[in-house]
Amino acid sequence: MDLHVIYTRSDGILLSRRQYESWRQIQDEIPDYITSLGPWSLEQVVEYLDSEHSRLDPSAAEQVSTFLASAEPDIELKFERSR
Secondary structure: OOEEEEEEOOOOEEEEOOOOOOHHHHHHHOOOEEEEEEEEOHHHHHHHHHHHOOOEOOOHHHHHHHHHHOOOOEEEOOEOOOO
């Protein structure tokens, strides 16, 4: 399964399993779109998120696994809260 990592102006990072033709289609569908990566394999997404976003909580692997087990077409990734 190919996944997209989507960055938004609201500082959110979305993970999507939707099949997009191009980044322009993503931009048209997500109002606060900044940029996106992919489509990538599950392994590529987890590796990227682990290397670039160490504050994910739960871990990248857990969030991706939970996402893939759900029927949701996309999710917003969760980060640890500041203290």
